[in-house]
Amino acid sequence: MNPLSRSRCLISGDSPGPSALNSQETPCERAAPAQAKVVVENVSKIFVTKRGSAEALANISLQVNDGQFVCLVGRSGCGKSTLLNIIAGLEKPDCGRVLADGKPVTEPGADRMMMFQESALFPWLNVIENVLFGLKLKPNLTRSERFEIAEFYLRLVGLEKFMHANIHELSGGMKQRVALARALAPNPRVLLMDEPFAALDALTREQLYTDIQQIWEQRKKTIIFVTHNVREAACLGDRVLVFSRHPGRIIEEFVIGLRRPRDINSVDLANYTSVIIRALKGTLGFESRGKPLGQIEVAALSS
Amino acid sequence: MKRFLYALSFFILLAVAWHMAVRAGFWSPVLLPAPESVASYLWSSILDGTLEQATLVTIRRLLVGYCIGLLVGLPLGLLTARFKICEDTIGVVALGLQTLPSVCWVPLTLLWFGQTENAMLFVVVMGSLWSVVIATDNGVRHVPPIYARAARTMGSKRFHIWYAVILPASLPFLVSGMKQGWAFAWRSLMAAEIYVTILTGFGLGQLLHFGRELNSMDQVIGIMFVIVVIGLLVDKILFSPWEAFLHRRWGTAGS
Numbered sequence: 223m224n225p226l227s228r229s230r231c232l233i234s235g236d237s238p239g240p241s242a243l244n245s246q247e248t249p250c251e252r253a254a255p256a257q258a259k260v261v262v263e264n265v266s267k268i269f270v271t272k273r274g275s276a277e278a279l280a281n282i283s284l285q286v287n288d289g290q291f292v293c294l295v296g297r298s299g300c301g302k303s304t305l306l307n308i309i310a311g312l313e314k315p316d317c318g319r320v321l322a323d324g325k326p327v328t329e330p331g332a333d334r335m336m337m338f339q340e341s342a343l344f345p346w347l348n349v350i351e352n353v354l355f356g357l358k359l360k361p362n363l364t365r366s367e368r369f370e371i372a373e374f375y376l377r378l379v380g381l382e383k384f385m386h387a388n389i390h391e392l393s394g395g396m397k398q399r400v401a402l403a404r405a406l407a408p409n410p411r412v413l414l415m416d417e418p419f420a421a422l423d424a425l426t427r428e429q430l431y432t433d434i435q436q437i438w439e440q441r442k443k444t445i446i447f448v449t450h451n452v453r454e455a456a457c458l459g460d461r462v463l464v465f466s467r468h469p470g471r472i473i474e475e476f477v478i479g480l481r482r483p484r485d486i487n488s489v490d491l492a493n494y495t496s497v498i499i500r501a502l503k504g505t506l507g508f509e510s511r512g513k514p515l516g517q518i519e520v521a522a523l524s525s
Numbered sequence: 526m527k528r529f530l531y532a533l534s535f536f537i538l539l540a541v542a543w544h545m546a547v548r549a550g551f552w553s554p555v556l557l558p559a560p561e562s563v564a565s566y567l568w569s570s571i572l573d574g575t576l577e578q579a580t581l582v583t584i585r586r587l588l589v590g591y592c593i594g595l596l597v598g599l600p601l602g603l604l605t606a607r608f609k610i611c612e613d614t615i616g617v618v619a620l621g622l623q624t625l626p627s628v629c630w631v632p633l634t635l636l637w638f639g640q641t642e643n644a645m646l647f648v649v650v651m652g653s654l655w656s657v658v659i660a661t662d663n664g665v666r667h668v669p670p671i672y673a674r675a676a677r678t679m680g681s682k683r684f685h686i687w688y689a690v691i692l693p694a695s696l697p698f699l700v701s702g703m704k705q706g707w708a709f710a711w712r713s714l715m716a717a718e719i720y721v722t723i724l725t726g727f728g729l730g731q732l733l734h735f736g737r738e739l740n741s742m743d744q745v746i747g748i749m750f751v752i753v754v755i756g757l758l759v760d761k762i763l764f765s766p767w768e769a770f771l772h773r774r775w776g777t778a779g780s
C-alpha cells in the first residue's frame with residue numbers, strides 16, 4: 223500500500239471520537255477517560271516539498287490526562303514538534319483530530335499555551351508588558367487585576383525585580399523564565415513546551431528543571447513537553463513517549479515512577495534514561511516492529 | 526556638556542576658516558560671501574518676516590505631503606507584504622517609482638495642477654510615498670514568524686496580530702523607512718519650489734531661486750543654511766525619540 227495515501231487515515235475529522243479511541247487496546251488510553259485533557263486521535267501529517275513528500279506523523283493517538291506531565295522524545299525530524307503544533311492549533315493535521323477538553327481543536331487558543339525553544343518574547347515590550355500581552359486578550363479583567371496577575375507570575379519565576387527590564391538585557395535563562403510566566407499568566411489548562419530549555423547552558427537548565435517541577439505541582443497544569451534530551455524527559459515526565467522517525471510514530475511509552483522533585487543527576491534517573499535511549503535506538507529487547515505501541519514500567523527494571 | 530563644547534568649537538573653527546578664506550581673497554566675494562554677510566542677510570530677512578513666512582509655507586507643505594505619504598504608504602506596504610497579488614502589482618509600481626527622482630514629476634504636475642499648492646503636495650507625496658511603502662513591506666517581511674505564532678497561541682486573532690505584533694515588530698524598518706521618506710519629501714519639495722513659482726506662497730526653495738536670479742550669494746547660502754538646520758531639527762525632534770526607543774528596547778542602533 224502506498225504509505226502516503228489518505229486511505230490509511232482511520233478516522234476522519236468528523237467521526238465519533240471516544241468510542242473509536244477506546245477500541246484501541248493500549249493501557250494509557252484505558253486509564254480514566256473522563257479526565258482526558260488532550261486527546262489525539264489518529265493524527266497524520268504529510269509534508270510535501272519540492273523533493274518529495276515526507277510523512278511527519280503517521281497515525282498518532284494518545285491521551286493526556288488532567289495534571290499529567292507528558293514528555294515526547296525523539297531524534298530531530300521525528301515530527302514531535304509538528305505534533306505539538308497540531309495540538310496547539312498552529313498546524314492542521316492531514317487526518318485525525320485533536321480534542322482539548324472534549325472539544326475539537328480548530329485554531330490556537332489561550333487554553334493551550336505554547337512555549338518555544340527561542341523565547342519568542344516581544345522585543346518592543348518590556349518584561350511585564352510581555353507577560354501582560356496574553357492577559358490583555360482575556361476579557362473580564364480590570365487593568366489592576368492584570369497587573370496583579372502578571373506580577374504574581376513574575377514572582378513565581380523569580381523575576382519580579384526585572385519587571386521593567388528590556389528583553390535584550392536578559393540572559394537566555396531569564397528570557398525562558400519570562401516566557402514561562404507569559405505562558406502561565408492567562409491560566410491555560412494545558413502548557414505545550416517545545417524544547418524550551420534546549421538553548422540554555424547546563425546549570426541554568428538544572429535550575430529550570432527544579433522550577434518547572436515546582437510550578438507544575440503548584441499550579442496543577444497539564445504539560446506536554448517536547449525534547450530530544452532523554453534525561454530531561456525522564457526527569458520531568460510522568461510519562462515519556464518515544465518517537466521514531468520516517469514516519470513519525472510513537473514506538474514506546476514509559477511510565478516514570480520516581481518520586482518528585484527529581485534530580486536530573488540522580489542514579490535512578492540514569493537507569494531510566496539508559497532504557498529509554500535503548501528504545502530510541504531500537505535496541506530495546508522487547509520493542510519490536512510488530513508492536514507499535516508498548517508500555518513498560520521501568521520502575522521494575524531500574525532496581 | 527563636553528561633547529557639546531567640542532561640537533561648538535568645531536563649528537566656530539569652521540566659520541573662522543571660512544571667514545579667513547574669504548578675507549584671503551581666493552574667490553570673488555560675489556561667488557563666496559563672507560559668513561558675516563550671510564548672517565546679516567539672515568538677520569534682516571528675519572526682521573522683515575520673509576524668512577519666517579517662507580519657512581512656514583515650506584514646512585506646512587512638507588508636513589501635509591509627508592503625512593499623506595505616510596497614511597497612504599503604510600497600508601499599501603502592509604498590503605504588498607500580505608498579498609502576493611499586491612506585491613506583483615503595487616509592489617512593482619512602488620519599486621519602479623521609488624527609483625524615479627521626484628523632480629521628474631514636476632513637468633507633469635505643472636500640466637495637471639497648474640501653479641497651485643496641490644502641485645507642490647503632489648510632488649512631495651510622490652517623493653515620500655514609495656519609500657514608505659517599500660520600507661513597510663520590507664519591515665513586515667523581516668518579522669520573525671515565531672512572534673505571530675506566539676501571539677496566536679495567546680489567543681491573538683488576525684487584526685490584533687497586525688496591530689499588536691506585526692506592526693510594532695517591524696518598527697526598526699518602519700522608522701528608517703519613515704526617515705528615508707522624510708528625506709525624499711524634503712528633497713522633492715525643494716526641487717519643486719525651485720522650479721515652480723507659486724503665487725499662493727513663497728517657500729524656501731523659491732527664496733533660493735530668487736537669490737540666484739538676483740545674484741545674491743549671501744541669500745543663496747543663507748537659505749541653504751536654513752534648509753540644513755531644519756533638516757537637523759526635524760531629525761532630532763521627529764526621529765531621535767523613536768531611534769532612542771528602538772535602541773533601548775531592541776538593544777541595537779535600530780537600523
